[in-house]
Amino acid sequence: MKVILSSAVLALALGPVALDAFLLPPAPLRSGAVGLMTMRAEKDTKTSSSGWHKIPKKLLAPATLAFATWQSTFSFHPALLGSTSSNLMPRLETVRSVQAAGRQNAPTSAGSRVNKDAESLLRYGLPINSKEARDLQEAIEGVKENVRSKRLSEGKKDVSRAKTILSSKKEKLLKAVRPDGKARATELLSEIDTKLDEIATTFNEDAGRGSEQERAKLDLAYKQQAAASRSITELQELMVPAGYTVKVPEEFAYLPQLQGRAEVDMTMKKAEAGEKFEIKGKLYDAINIKMVIDGFNAPVTAGNFVDLVQKGFYNNRPITRSDGFVVQFGDPEPEGEVHGYVPPGQKEVRKIPLEIFVTQDDAPMYGTTTEDDGRGYSATRLPFQAYGAIGMAREEYVADSASSQVFWLLFESDLTPAGKNLLDGRYACLGYTIENAELLAGVKEGDVIVSAKVVKGAENLVPGKKQ
Numbered sequence: 001m002k003v004i005l006s007s008a009v010l011a012l013a014l015g016p017v018a019l020d021a022f023l024l025p026p027a028p029l030r031s032g033a034v035g036l037m038t039m040r041a042e043k044d045t046k047t048s049s050s051g052w053h054k055i056p057k058k059l060l061a062p063a064t065l066a067f068a069t070w071q072s073t074f075s076f077h078p079a080l081l082g083s084t085s086s087n088l089m090p091r092l093e094t095v096r097s098v099q100a101a102g103r104q105n106a107p108t109s110a111g112s113r114v115n116k117d118a119e120s121l122l123r124y125g126l127p128i129n130s131k132e133a134r135d136l137q138e139a140i141e142g143v144k145e146n147v148r149s150k151r152l153s154e155g156k157k158d159v160s161r162a163k164t165i166l167s168s169k170k171e172k173l174l175k176a177v178r179p180d181g182k183a184r185a186t187e188l189l190s191e192i193d194t195k196l197d198e199i200a201t202t203f204n205e206d207a208g209r210g211s212e213q214e215r216a217k218l219d220l221a222y223k224q225q226a227a228a229s230r231s232i233t234e235l236q237e238l239m240v241p242a243g244y245t246v247k248v249p250e251e252f253a254y255l256p257q258l259q260g261r262a263e264v265d266m267t268m269k270k271a272e273a274g275e276k277f278e279i280k281g282k283l284y285d286a287i288n289i290k291m292v293i294d295g296f297n298a299p300v301t302a303g304n305f306v307d308l309v310q311k312g313f314y315n316n317r318p319i320t321r322s323d324g325f326v327v328q329f330g331d332p333e334p335e336g337e338v339h340g341y342v343p344p345g346q347k348e349v350r351k352i353p354l355e356i357f358v359t360q361d362d363a364p365m366y367g368t369t370t371e372d373d374g375r376g377y378s379a380t381r382l383p384f385q386a387y388g389a390i391g392m393a394r395e396e397y398v399a400d401s402a403s404s405q406v407f408w409l410l411f412e413s414d415l416t417p418a419g420k421n422l423l424d425g426r427y428a429c430l431g432y433t434i435e436n437a438e439l440l441a442g443v444k445e446g447d448v449i450v451s452a453k454v455v456k457g458a459e460n461l462v463p464g465k466k467q
Contacts, residue, residue: 117141118292118386118432119229122261125297125381128239130176132169136162137232140192143199143225147218152203155221159200166193173235181238188235195228246299247363254464255352258295258302261431262457264309265290267450268443271318279442286450287443290435291390295460297357297381298364301392301402301428304352306454306461308341308404314452321407322445328393329449330405340403352392354399355428357381367399370425377425384409384423388433388440391423408433408440 115121120141139162146155166173166189177185202221207213245259268287270277277284295302308314314330321328331339340349357364359379370378384391386409393405409423423429433440454461 114385116386117144118388118434118437119233121383121386122292122294122432122434123233123236125294126236126240127244127296128176128236130173130236130239132165132172133176133232133236133239136165136169136173136192137236139165140196140225140228140232144222144229147221147225150218152221156200156203159196159203163193163196166196177235177238178240178242180242185235185238188231188238192228192231192235195224195231199224199228240296244296246296248299249366252300252353252366254467255300255350256303256307256464257299257462258293258306258457258460259299259462260295260457260460262293262295262302262306262460263290263455264293264306264452265455266314266452268319268447269450271446271448277439277442277447279439284439284442287439288436289388289433289439290455291388291431291433293390293431293457294382298355298428298430300352300364300366301355301430303461303464304350304402304404305390305392305406305430306458307463309452309454310458310461312452313341313404314449317449319443319445319447319449320405322443322447325411326391326407326409327440327443328405328407330393332404339405349403351401351403354394354402356425358425369399372399375425380424380429382429382431384421384427384429386432386437388437389429390431390433392428392430394427402428406430408437410440 115124120137123137139158142158143155143162146152146158170189173189174182174185199221202217202224205213205217207217248257266289268289269285277287293302293306295306308330313332317329317332318334319327319329320331320334332341333339338349340351342348343350353366354368355364355366356368356370357380358370358375359381365373370376370380382389389409391407391409392402393407395401
C-alpha cells in the first residue's frame with residue numbers, strides 16, 4: 001500500500017498531465033508502463049495526446065506501475081467513487097483472480113502472501129512430481145518466514161511438521177528420486193532431520209525479547225534454516241528425471257538451448273578507478289552477484305544468455321539503465337545502431353523468440369504474450385516477483401525482438417502476485433539472483449560489468465544447429 005499511496009501523491013504533485021495518465025483506458029496504460037521496460041525509450045504515438053510521455057521516466061514509471069498494480073489487484077466498481085453510474089469509467093477492466101499452481105503464493109487472511117524468495121521460486125520451478133517433497137519444502141520454508149517475523153511458536157510447528165513428513169513419508173520421498181541419486185538422497189534426508197533438530201534447539205534457547213541474545217538466536221536459526229533449504233533443493237534436484245529436456249520447436253533449433261540450469265557469477269565495478277559503490281551507508285569496491293539461469297522453464301532464453309556469457313559478450317559492458325525499476329545491460333552500442341548480438345561472419349542481430357511458460361502448460365509457448373493468447377492473467381512458472389528477477393528486454397510491439405539486452409527487476413510488492421503484474425506473460429524471465437540481489441540497488445548507469453562467468457551447469461548448454 002505504501003507504494004500506491006506515495007505514487008498517487010506523486011501524481012497529484014505532477015498535476016493534470018499525470019492525472020491524465022492515470023485515467024487512460026487500461027490497455028494503453030499497461031502498454032505505456034510496459035514500454036518503460038523495453039530496450040530503448042520510444043515516444044508512444046498512440047497515446048501522445050495525453051502528454052504522459054513528457055513526464056521524466058524516473059517519475060512516471062513508479063506512478064504508472066503503482067496504478068496498474070492497484071487496478072490489477074482489486075475489482076473496480078464506480079460505486080467506490082460514490083457513484084452508481086456504470087458509465088463513469090466504462091473502459092476500466094475488472095481483473096480475474098488467479099490461483100497460482102505450485103503454491104508459489106501462500107494464502108493469508110489478507111488474501112495472498114507473495115512468495116518473493118528467489119530460491120523458493122526456483123524450487124517450485126523444478127519439473128518434479130512429488131507431493132511429499134513439496135510439503136516438506138513448504139514446512140521448511142515456513143520456518144524462514146516465521147523466524148523473519150519472530151513468530152517462533154509457529155516456527156516450532158513448522159519444524160515439527162517437517163520432521164513428521166521425514167519420518168512418515170521417507171519411502172515415498174526416496175521413491176521419487178531417480179535411481180542414480182537414491183544413495184545421496186538418503187544422506188540428505190538424514191542431514192535435513194539433523195538440521196531441523198538444530199533449529200528446534202535454537203528455538204528453545206532462552207533470550208529476552210528485543211535483547212542482543214534474541215538477535216543472535218534469530219540469526220543462528222536463520223542460518224540453520226538456510227542450510228536445511230539448500231539440502232531440500234539438492235533433494236528435489238535428484239527427483240528431476242535423468243535426461244529430462246524441454247521440447248523446443250524445430251524452427252528454433254538453430255539457437256543455443258539450456259537444457260537444465262546454470263549458475264553465473266558476475267562482478268561489477270565503477271567506471272572511474274578508485275570509486276566505490278555506496279549502498280545503505282556501506283562502501284563496496286565491487287558488487288558480486290550469483291544468478292541461477294533456468295533452462296527448465298526458458299530453454300531458449302536461458303541458452304541465449306549462457307551462450308553469450310560463455311563468449312565473454314558481457315565482459316566490460318556498461319550498465320545502460322538504472323531507474324529504480326530495473327537495471328539493464330547488454331547493449332553493445334548504446335549510442336550506435338546495433339543493439340544486440342551479431343554472430344561472427346553475419347550482419348544481422350541474432351534475435352530470440354518471446355518464450356513464456358504458463359504454469360498449467362506442458363511446454364513454453366513462443367512468439368506471443370499470454371494476453372494476446374487470451375490468458376492475460378495466467379500464472380507463469382518463473383514469475384517476476386523476486387527482487388533481482390532476470391528478464392529479457394525487447395521492443396515493445398515486437399514479441400520476437402530480444403537479443404542480448406537483459407534486466408534485473410528491482411520492484412517488488414506484496415500486492416502483485418504472479419499473473420497480476422505488468423511483466424508476467426509479457427516478458428521472458430530466465431532466472432533469479434540468489435546472492436547479493438539487494439546490492440543491485442546501488443548499481444547505476446555507467447557502471448561496468450567486469451566479468452560474467454558460468455560457474456556451474458555449462459554442460460547443460462546445447463549449441464544451436466547450423467543453418
